[in-house]
Amino acid sequence: MQNNSAVIIEGATVIFGDRLEPASVRIEDGRITAIDGARDGADIVDGRGYLLAPAFVDIHGDAFERQIMPRPGTILPVAPALLDTDRQLAANGIATAYHALTLSWEPGLRSVENGYAVVRALDALGPRLTVDNRVQLRWETFCFEAIELVREALAGPRLPSIAFNDHTSMAMLHPSTPLQERPFDFDPAFPAVDPETPAFAEKMAERAKRAKIPVSDMVALVRNMWDRRPQVPAAIEEVATLGQAAGAPMLSHDDSQIETRDFFRVRGARISEFPMNKRVARAAREAGDFIVFGAPNATRGGSHIASIAAADMIREGLCDILASDYYYPAMLLGLARLKADGVAPVHALWPLVSGNPARALGLFDRGVIEVGKRADLILVDWPEGGAPVVRRTWVAGREAYCAAPMGW
Structure with missing residues (x-):
């Protein structure tokens, strides 16, 4: 079943095909529907301090x-x-x-x-x-x-x-x-x-x-x-x-x-x-x-x-x-x-x-962060000099995994 609620992941550094760049990514009905678009009542995921990447x-x-x-x-x-x-x-x-x-x-x-x-x-x-x-x-x-x-x-x-x-x-x-x-x-x-x-x-x-x-x-x-x-x-x-x-x-x-x-x-x-x-x-x-x-x-x-x-x-x-x-x-x-x-x-x-x-x-x-592609995404906690770890995973817009650190 698809998650029909629009979600915007904002504040993260996004891994695009040719660069790293801060951006907000909107996902809806299993797809990426906007990059740096309007909020329009979407649920917000705070990605500050994390990398957002293709799963x-x-x-x-x-x-x-x-x-x-x-x-x-x-x-x-x-x-x-x-x-x-x-x-x-x-x-x-x-x-x-x-x-x-x-x-x-x-x-x-x-x-x-x-x-x-x-x-x-x-x-x-x-x-x-x-x-x-x-x-x-x-x-x-x-x-x-x-x-x-x-x-x-x-x-x-x-x-x-x-x-x-x-x-x-x-x-x-x-x-x-x-x-x-x-x-x-x-x-x-x-x-x-x-x-x-x-x-x-x-x-x-x-x-x-x-x-x-x-x-x-x-x-x-x-x-x-x-x-x-x-x-x-x-x-x-x-x-x-x-x-x-x-x-x-x-x-x-x-x-x-x-x-x-x-x-x-x-x-x-x-x-x-x-x-x-x-x-x-x-x-x-x-x-x-x-x-x-x-x-x-x-x-x-x-x-x-x-x-x-x-x-x-x-x-x-x-x-x-x-x-x-x-x-x-x-x-x-x-x-x-x-x-x-x-x-x-x-x-x-x-x-x-x-x-x-x-x-x-x-x-x-799938495999890239582009409008129209499947919303298969991961939010990665990767401190400078430290080991990276996946914090959240979306598969076709559904949240498949979420792990909050103890400090949250």
């Missing part, structure tokens, strides 16, 4: 998994987990979230069965959610069993995105080849490890724990999946065709070769998600693709798997979008770290988490 659009976030599985192998009911996640999103200023829902051959958390549960729960919970919850169908290309779920989700009320993942080939990669330089996944000379070695079993231990199965069973499962490799290209063609027909935004994940990026671009995936080296990022840029890195990477000052640093990519014009990845607060904290490190001023950084992901996902109604 975040999160292209890839998998932190919701922690609500479903707070401990390895311990699965909790999906509906309350998603309701809790929704509140976390609002509190962190994320008005549009694409949950990176892994659809894998693994049992448990990332299984197709759990994928169905999440997709159907989000549809059923829609009227109770505070932000725009969608899914990124993070499809493991060896998981043919997920294709019907992809088909079902594409026909649902909120168009998902599709991300092509191949963690099977990554698992089978011989340790002599760095992950960041692994060959094109369909290279006939792909350097595969011997799955019978103790080292491979050790590598599979974490997956087995997450799936709550013995390590020996996980090793056997990976080996059986690897036998599907000749059929994978045809499965990719099928899913890409489904995505194109539905008009779904599509991404390829962890590209390590230009050939990989070219392969998925031809099939409609115009977003390169977490390219693993500068060579691939430059090729994506030259082709006009959107390029995504993780906001936790920016927050920490580097990748947790020793890949390239998001800050360096931003400096070089090789990053368009920052995603929450595995930590929702990182969307704001990453901007703070980048600003503090002198990468760019805050108004130039903000499109990385709002306008750019909105455009990449085809959501042209």
Whole structure:
């Protein structure tokens, strides 16, 4: 239900696309209806001392998994987990979230069965959610069993995105080849490890724990999946065709070769998600693709798997979008770290988490503060030299979150 009462947020410093500027912003019927317009009996929100900014659009976030599985192998009911996640999103200023829902051959958390549960729960919970919850169908290309779920989700009320993942080939990669330089996944000379070695079993231990199965069973499962490799290209063609027909935004994940990026671009995936080296990022840029890195990477000052640093990519014009990845607060904290490190001023950084992901996902109604756009806004408490925090979040003009400090 829309909030039909007009609201004016005044006294804040507003983040516009090209500047920071004090302004009042009027929202009504879910839209921004005026900048520095008349009050006309509107309710007034005092924004003095705060930043008013476009709310975040999160292209890839998998932190919701922690609500479903707070401990390895311990699965909790999906509906309350998603309701809790929704509140976390609002509190962190994320008005549009694409949950990176892994659809894998693994049992448990990332299984197709759990994928169905999440997709159907989000549809059923829609009227109770505070932000725009969608899914990124993070499809493991060896998981043919997920294709019907992809088909079902594409026909649902909120168009998902599709991300092509191949963690099977990554698992089978011989340790002599760095992950960041692994060959094109369909290279006939792909350097595969011997799955019978103790080292491979050790590598599979974490997956087995997450799936709550013995390590020996996980090793056997990976080996059986690897036998599907000749059929994978045809499965990719099928899913890409489904995505194109539905008009779904599509991404390829962890590209390590230009050939990989070219392969998925031809099939409609115009977003390169977490390219693993500068060579691939430059090729994506030259082709006009959107390029995504993780906001936790920016927050920490580097990748947790020793890949390239998001800050360096931003400096070089090789990053368009920052995603929450595995930590929702990182969307704001990453901007703070980048600003503090002198990468760019805050108004130039903000499109990385709002306008750019909105455009990449085809959501042209949001992501910027302009008259006529959706009133997805956040009020940010950001003292000089201090950590920023979201105080209020509006989603399509509705107040989704409000937290007053104790000093009020």
